[in-house]
Amino acid sequence: MVKKIGVLALQGDFQEHAAVLRRLGVEAVEVRLPEHLEGLDGIILPGGESTTIGKLAHEYGLLDALRGKADSLPMWGTCGGLVFMAREVGHEQPLLGIMDMLVERNAFGRQVDSFEEDLEIAGIEGGPFHGVFIRAPEVKSVGPNVRVLCRLADGRIVAAQQGRLLVTSFHPELTRDDRLHRYFLGLAASQGGRSVAATPSGAKISPHLPLRNRG
Amino acid sequence: METGTETVKKGHAQMLKGGVIMDVVTPEHARIAEDAGACAVMALERVPADIRAQGGVARMSDPDLILAIMDAVTIPVMAKCRIGHFVEAQILEAIGVDYIDESEVLTPADEEHHIDKQAFTVPFVCGCRNLGEALRRIGEGAAMIRTKGEAGTGDVVEAVRHARAVMGEIRRLSTMRPDEQMAYAKEIGAPYHLVQETAALGRMPVVNFAAGGVATPADAAMMMQLGMDGVFVGSGIFKSGNPAKRADAIVKAVTHYTDAKILAEVSKNLGEPMVGIGVTELPQNARLAGRGW
Numbered sequence: 048m049v050k051k052i053g054v055l056a057l058q059g060d061f062q063e064h065a066a067v068l069r070r071l072g073v074e075a076v077e078v079r080l081p082e083h084l085e086g087l088d089g090i091i092l093p094g095g096e097s098t099t100i101g102k103l104a105h106e107y108g109l110l111d112a113l114r115g116k117a118d119s120l121p122m123w124g125t126c127g128g129l130v131f132m133a134r135e136v137g138h139e140q141p142l143l144g145i146m147d148m149l150v151e152r153n154a155f156g157r158q159v160d161s162f163e164e165d166l167e168i169a170g171i172e173g174g175p176f177h178g179v180f181i182r183a184p185e186v187k188s189v190g191p192n193v194r195v196l197c198r199l200a201d202g203r204i205v206a207a208q209q210g211r212l213l214v215t216s217f218h219p220e221l222t223r224d225d226r227l228h229r230y231f232l233g234l235a236a237s238q239g240g241r242s243v244a245a246t247p248s249g250a251k252i253s254p255h256l257p258l259r260n261r262g
Numbered sequence: 263m264e265t266g267t268e269t270v271k272k273g274h275a276q277m278l279k280g281g282v283i284m285d286v287v288t289p290e291h292a293r294i295a296e297d298a299g300a301c302a303v304m305a306l307e308r309v310p311a312d313i314r315a316q317g318g319v320a321r322m323s324d325p326d327l328i329l330a331i332m333d334a335v336t337i338p339v340m341a342k343c344r345i346g347h348f349v350e351a352q353i354l355e356a357i358g359v360d361y362i363d364e365s366e367v368l369t370p371a372d373e374e375h376h377i378d379k380q381a382f383t384v385p386f387v388c389g390c391r392n393l394g395e396a397l398r399r400i401g402e403g404a405a406m407i408r409t410k411g412e413a414g415t416g417d418v419v420e421a422v423r424h425a426r427a428v429m430g431e432i433r434r435l436s437t438m439r440p441d442e443q444m445a446y447a448k449e450i451g452a453p454y455h456l457v458q459e460t461a462a463l464g465r466m467p468v469v470n471f472a473a474g475g476v477a478t479p480a481d482a483a484m485m486m487q488l489g490m491d492g493v494f495v496g497s498g499i500f501k502s503g504n505p506a507k508r509a510d511a512i513v514k515a516v517t518h519y520t521d522a523k524i525l526a527e528v529s530k531n532l533g534e535p536m537v538g539i540g541v542t543e544l545p546q547n548a549r550l551a552g553r554g555w
Contacts, residue, residue, distance in 0.1 A: 057517050058301055060276040079518060094277045096301040096337050103299060103517055127277065138336060152336060158360035159383045161270040162263045181273050182338065182360070221273045 049235045053078040053087040057103040059095020059127055063220040067228045081112035089121035089211075089235035092128030094181070094218055097152065100131055101141035110141060117145040121211035121235040129214040130184050146212050147190030154185030154203075166217070168197040168206055171226050178205065178217035185216060211237070266383030271405035274338070274361065274385055275469035278302055278406075278492055282482065282513050283471070285309050285496040287327075289334035295499070298509035302338040302360070304494070305331040310367045310414030311497035311536065314548070320368040322350040325357050332358065340387070345554055346372025348381075355384040361406070362386050364399075366553035367413045367496075374555065379403030389473065391424045391551055393431035394450030397460065400468055401453040407466060409490070410551040411474015414497050416538030418481045420551055421474045425488045428470065436464045474551065477502070477535050479515030479528050486519035503534030 052068050054061045056077035065075035068091075078084060090113075092100070104110045113122070122145070124132040132143050133150040155162070161182060165175035186204035189195060197206035197215075205216040211234050219227040281301025286292045287309060295303050307323040308316065322343050332339045338360035343350035345364055350371075354362050364377055366389050379386040380403035389410035390396035396407045409428070411421030431450070438446060438461065447457040459467045472485035473494035482493045493516055495509075502508045511528040518524040546552070 056280070058280040058299075060279055062279070063276060079521075095279075096277070096281065098296060098337060099281055099299045099301045099513065102297075103514070106514075157358045158270075158274050158338065158385065159355065159358060160265060161274060162265045163267055163269060164263050179269055179273055181270055181277055218273060221269060221276065 049088045049232050050074055051076055051086060051088055052232070052235065053084060053090035055090060055092045055100065055104075055109075055128070057095070057107075057109075058099045059093040060218070060220060061091075061093045061095075064091045064093050064125075064228075067220055067225050071225060071228060071232065073232065078109075079107070081108045084112055084116065084120070087120060089123070089231065091231070092122060092124040092131055093220070094126035094128060097127040097130035097136075097142075098140050100127060104131070104143075105141040110143065113143055114145060117143070117212065121213075121231070123213040123215075123231045123234075125215050125218055125220065126181065126183060129186070129216055132212065132214055134190075136184075146207075146209050146214060147193055148207060148209075148214070149187045149189075150184050151187050152184050153182050154187075155180060155183050158182055164199065166197050166199075166205070168227070169194075170196060170230060173226065176219070176224060176226060177222050179221045180205075180217045183216045186214070208234075211235070268405070271385035272468050275387070275406035278338070278471075279469055280517060281492045282509075282516050283340065283492070283494045284499055284509060285494075286331060287500070289330050291500055291505075292331045292334045292339075294506050295509055296335045296337050298506055299513035300337060300509065301492070302340055303331065303335060304340045304342065304363065304496070305359070306342060309497040309500060310550075311416070311501050312414075313367060314414040314539075314550075320344075322347070322354065322368070325353060328354070328359060329357055342368055343377075344368040345370040346375050346377060348377045351377050351382060351384075351386075355382055359384065363408075364388050364404075366410055366550045370553050376402050376554070379405075387471075389551070389554060390428065392427045392450070393435070393460070393466075394452045395554065396428060396466060396470070397450070397452035397456040400456055404468065406469045406471070408471040408473040408494055410554070411472070411476070412541045412544070413474045413550055414539075415475050415541055415544070416477040416498055416501075416536040417541045418475045418477065418484070419541050421472050421476060421481075421485060422488065424474075424551075425472055425485060425490055428466065429489045432460060432465060435461045475541070476512075477538065478508075478532075479511045479525060482512045483515045483519040483525050486516055492516065498536055501536035502532070504532060508532050508535075
């Protein structure tokens with residue numbers, strides 16, 4: 048039973064995520080320091096500026112703390128949170144590097160190109176999901192253990208899952224549709240144990256893999 | 263695929279929450295701001311303290327400078343146009359800035375009308391001194407609000423006055439019966455539907471930052487504790503003795519705004535703050551906050 052979900056509260060729209068969680072009857076905890084991770088059943092990494100979030104996470108010990116929990120703690124990154132979880136983004140900035148995917152930041156252009164679009168998402172029943180994309184990132188490619196959940200009509204990847212790690216380049220927390228939040232709570236409740244257990248090849252993405260672009 | 267919707271305009275400001283937006287006048291400043299953790303920068307030719315010192319007509323910055331700053335960083339870049347100067351706004355939209363600040367820091371181009379901001383794809387932020395002024399700007403299409411404070415002074419007193427005014431008025435409105443809201447809308451000169459929306463939400467209907475005189479980590483954290491969603495820092499960073507260190511400290515202070523131990527830590531050894539001007543020393547006609555209607 049999922050009781051307590053953290054929301055990384057370093058910068059960005061963490062209050063919006065927390066409000067959806069509370070509407071769903073879940074306790075939402077703002078996480079700013081490593082000790083705030085205790086007793087969580089999952090954590091959401093919200094939208095915001097990934098350079099800001101990465102820097103603050105690095106300086107207050109949350110990069111290592113979150114990497115250390117990537118196998119046991121379900122995580123969901125939206126937009127900037129997706130960027131933060133990526134293995135590589137082609138830009139020098141602190142990243143968790145826990146999700147085996149290459150990401151391009153601001154892939155759709157600047158703010159004037161931000162858009163809304165209806166999406167079909169694998170595992171989300173009940174009709175299209177309204178996607179709000181704000182200076183959104185794109186998942187350019189994924190490793191063998193990552194399942195693509197959603198592509199735009201032109202084939203670009205905007206949602207994916209690796210075990211109990213979930214990423215979306217759009218913002219469900221800015222809509223009234225809570226289906227993806229419920230999907231994440233379902234993931235957090237599942238007996239996944241280790242996040243890579245659900246993946247077919249069993250290849251493990253080490254949270255401590257030495258990668259470029261790490262801060 | 264729909265662009266320029268109210269949701270993506272207001273939503274972009276929601277992504278800036280809990281962050282610090284810094285005034286920068288060169289690409290090098292912009293990189294220092296980004297490295298310090300700024301969630302956006304405001305590209306300008308002169309920071310407000312210099313505009314104040316040099317006088318004359320202050321206008322939109324050279325698009326070439328703004329473009330150079332956009333090239334230098336990956337974070338959003340904002341730029342200012344004069345109040346009511348819709349063609350400066352068209353130019354800023356055309357070069358692709360991420361947000362336009364219709365700002366009282368520049369010399370107003372229209373002493374009666376603000377820009378029809380709904381006509382634009384790019385979102386706007388506007389200053390306010392109270393709830394009525396904020397809701398008028400939102401009625402015109404502003405997707406983000408900030409206090410005016412008194413820019414270029416390093417004196418936080420006006421930002422505090424404006425934040426307390428706005429938050430106090432929202433608290434008062436939240437306790438009103440529905441049949442009292444129309445008279446209140448009339449009293450503060452605000453669109454009725456936005457008064458109703460504010461009452462229902464119990465907060466400003468768009469993201470609301472502090473601005474105008476923030477110069478220290480303590481100033482920034484105080485504005486957050488007063489209920490602001492984030493902080494603009496103008497002259498306070500690059501007019502100080504050690505901009506990189508002060509910028510870094512203010513970013514941390516906004517994230518950890520209720521943690522006094524962290525606030526104490528980041529306040530240490532920041533070097534000289536900007537010299538500043540006490541607002542009470544300023545004659546009325548030198549105050550920028552009175553611009554805007």
